[in-house]
Amino acid sequence: MAEATETDFYDKVFPVPERVREKSYVKSRAEYDKLYKESIDDPNAFWAKMASERLSWFKPFDKKKVSDWSFEPGKVHSKWFEGGKINVSYNCLDRHLADKKNKAAIIFEGNDPNDWKVYTYQDMYREVNKFANVLKSLGVKKGDRVSIFLPMIAELSIVMLACTRIGAIHAIVFGGFSAEALRDRINNCGAEVVITCDGTYRGSKAVPQKATCDKAVDQCPGVKTMIVVKRTGTEVAMKEGRDIWYEDLMAKADRYCEPEWMDSEDPLFILYTSGSTGQPKGVVHTQAGYLLYASMTQQYAFDVRDEDTYWCTADIGWVTGHSYVVYGPLCNGFTSILFEGVPNYPDFGRFWAVVEKYSVNNFYTAPTAIRSIAKEGDKWVDMHDISSLRVLGSVGEPLNPEAWWWYYNKIGAGHCTISDTWWQTENGGHMILPLPGAIDIKPAKAMVPFFGVVPAIMDEDGKEIKGPGKGALCIKKGWPGITRGLWDDKEGRFEENYFSQFPGYYFSGDGAERDADGDYKITGRVDDVINVSGHRLGTAEVEAALTSHPDVAEAAVVGFPHDIKGQGIFAYVTLNHNVAKTDELKKALVAHVRKVVGPIASPDQIQWADGLPKTRSGKIMRRVLRNVAAKTFGDFGDTSTLADPAVVDDLVANRKKLG
Ligand code: WTA
Secondary structure: OOOOOOOOHHHOOEOOOHHHHHOOOOOOHHHHHHHHHHHHHOHHHHHHHHHHHHOOOOEOOOHHHOEEEEOOOOOOEEEEOOOOEEOHHHHHOHHHHHHHOOOEEEEEEOOOOOOEEEEEHHHHHHHHHHHHHHHHHOOOOOOOEEEEOOOOOHHHHHHHHHHHHHOOEEEEOOOOOOHHHHHHHHHHHOOOEEEEEOEEEEOOEEEEOHHHHHHHHOOOOOOOEEEEEOOOOOOOOOOOOOEEEHHHHHHHOOOOOOOOOEEOOOEEEEEEEOOOOOOOEEEEEEHHHHHHHHHHHHHHHHOOOOOOEEEEOOOOOOHHHHHHHHHHHHHOOOEEEEEOOOOOOOOOOHHHHHHHHHOOOEEEEOHHHHHHHHOOOOHHHHOOOOOOOOEEEEOOOOOOHHHHHHHHHHHOOOOOEEEEOEOOHHHOOOOEOOOOOOOOEOOOOOEOEOOOOOEEEEOOOOOEEOOOEEEEEEEOOOOOOOOOEEOOOOOOHHHHHHHOOOOOOEEEEEEEEEOOOOOEEEEEEOOOEEEEOOEEEEHHHHHHHHHOOOOEEEEEEEEEEEOOOEEEEEEEEEEOOOOOOOHHHHHHHHHHHHHHOOHHHOOOEEEEOOOOOEEOOOOEOHHHHHHHHOOOOOOOOOOOOEOOOHHHHHHHHHHHHHO
């Protein structure tokens, strides 16, 4: 393949490599167009066929009630496959036993390269059944919530599937969150059982996990039981009457648990995510629509074949891990690697060592990981044989040109394609992506909508742009994977957040651009949400954490370009009178945010600001703050509505001093 320089490849189209096409489910753009058209022209017929063929039902859904949805203000709702009875663990495990019981379901690759274990479908089935009985013996019933605070260990996939077996709703909290963040999430969902472990590995270190969970649960009056998995052997305090070891419970558990027959629309899980307002939102997904959508997209986005080894590096604490480490691949009967480690331990070649070890074919990761490895040089790649790779996936934030090119050229070596998948927690699965064998790719573009997905780009007046154009990315029609709403949503935040800006449309919060061929490029968030290392964070959450510090009067947080993280966190802080502006205080504020939200929310830069650029009506002009943080001082646009325009000069002068 011809060498491209960093500037000229953007205009090129990279055709599907033959070895990718050979293994693909959809082999040409024409075939994709035909299938897509079918899915849009008669969505109910399309989805009814998919749901009947791909899922195993205890009772079939009502063919007259395939879907019932509306995005109209006041009437927002989504229901799919009503009348059907189904169980997610049955679909992910039981039904594969007949022909795949000895196939690897989960390959656990530990933090230490010598610590790994293969769980066959039979192994998973046995462990999940046993843990389902454990939950039952503790009084957990259908509809009860179970909070899970675990790192990437096989037990995490076991306990989540066990919840689905008895119809309990799991609420997994990413292991890197603080005790306070965990406490709020447990209290919001009202879980009586929490599952955690003694400690967890981060690179060469073992760090406490239960201790964080204890701090949270001490302030969760509803929690009756804490189940503790033994992972690191770290000394922990077990609270009498509340805490029980996982291993002790499992040793006594029966090996079969009848799966609960769930309605298609019964809740499956709650997953907390950030929005532009302060409090995290508990996004709810239900049984059948979610499972169908996750499994279908998992298969089509990466052209995964029965014989393939598939690896999604995401943490199960985020939606990518839910849909693409556990539910999608297992529903499809595929082999999924569950990775406990980090890209730089024991060295920067870890990803490629794992690819080589298991002969990985389909690999799915985030731009931040790609950037952090690429910057260490090619030698870490060259040490390993990664020729098994066929489809490379990306998710979480836009790929920048350098990262795209390195991924394509160095990792893909010209014989892989890149599936840049755009989607969100609320979507359940991929929404816009290039189907690997069908779509020739354009660098850093997510390309085309998945079956049944109808994107719309809106202009500033709220009108839909037809043809090429740039604006706010919305979705026009219902799809099975859409969230059914927010947990405990008394204030109607669901409708307010997603359906009020553009009535009749689901608004994603992202911007997008459509080219003359109809292909999409995602341009990033257009609201006050930032993507830090692919983790979604509301700036309001970080601001709330900062202002909860006794020395802080006011804070405004924006994203700014960061080489590795994509976006870093830049905080403008106004201190209370007579508080000294010291570097020690900056450090204390960073520590405070880590304590309140978690390490992922640590500000990268703090700038003292005696005043913030506010309009006369008191609204902070964030555009100015973003430009100052990014050091694009040239053009602040119209600042005539600012109450005190001199504030901007101060901000600029201080930013320059900060370096
Ligand atoms: C961003 C993660 C550009 C986007 C699955 C979205 C992306 C947010 C892409 C959702 C992509 C995700 N290109 N941006 N391929 N994929 N995003 O809910 O801003 O954690 O709104 O779900 O990530 O983050 P979430």
